[in-house]
Amino acid sequence: MKKNKKTLADYMWIISTIYLLLGLFNILFAWLGLLCFFIPLIISASGGGKKYCNTYCGRGQLLNLIGNDLKLSRNMDIPKYLRSKWFRYGFLAFFMTMFLVMLFNTYLVFSGDNELRQVIKLLWTFNIPWNWIDTSIVSPWIAQFAFGFYSVMLTSTILGIITMLLYKPRSWCVYCPMGTMTQLISKAKYNPNKL
Numbered sequence: 001m002k003k004n005k006k007t008l009a010d011y012m013w014i015i016s017t018i019y020l021l022l023g024l025f026n027i028l029f030a031w032l033g034l035l036c037f038f039i040p041l042i043i044s045a046s047g048g049g050k051k052y053c054n055t056y057c058g059r060g061q062l063l064n065l066i067g068n069d070l071k072l073s074r075n076m077d078i079p080k081y082l083r084s085k086w087f088r089y090g091f092l093a094f095f096m097t098m099f100l101v102m103l104f105n106t107y108l109v110f111s112g113d114n115e116l117r118q119v120i121k122l123l124w125t126f127n128i129p130w131n132w133i134d135t136s137i138v139s140p141w142i143a144q145f146a147f148g149f150y151s152v153m154l155t156s157t158i159l160g161i162i163t164m165l166l167y168k169p170r171s172w173c174v175y176c177p178m179g180t181m182t183q184l185i186s187k188a189k190y191n192p193n194k195l
């Protein structure tokens with residue numbers, strides 16, 4: 001069968017990769033990641049359902065590429081408990097709580113109660129010093145948000161890669177908080193009885 005012609009949307013994985021690399025050179029680029037946060041929600045809220053996930057998500061494409069094309073995925077079925085509602089909603093609740101903690105830490109720097117911490121927190125546990133970048137051109141809270149947000153993006157990428165290696169390439173999408181949120185928005189919009 002003839003392969004469908006690729007479109008620009010098929011190359012979003014390049015943008016995701018560039019984003020991750022930019023954060024290595026200058027943490028302030030982490031702010032751009034907010035686009036990956038708001039665009040899926042806007043698309044879903046305006047009736048696009050899971051269009052972002054199905055067409056535009058660079059991370060999903062990247063996992064697919066590494067897992068399928070580079071054959072780094074074991075291609076096993078994801079365990080049932082990771083698919084369950086309680087796990088997906090529980091993980092979303094945990095993820096959002098950690099996101100709020102990150103925002104609160106940003107606020108503390110903004111209010112002057114805390115000093116800027118130039119670290120990346122991986123998997124919500126490990127502090128990695130990230131102090132080779134001069135962030136003095138912006139207010140400390142702007143830099144603090146960038147450190148926090150990049151930590152979130154790196155952490156979810158690591159979880160996505162681990163899940164891709166262990167199971168099927170896009171298994172992360174089963175419990176990805178953005179995917180769960182866009183699904184919830186779509187259900188609330190079109191199928192409120194199924195919530």
Ligand code: SF4
Binds near residue numbers: 040054059180
């Ligand atoms: S579930 Fe998450 S990682 Fe997967 S395509 Fe959707 S937004 Fe991207």
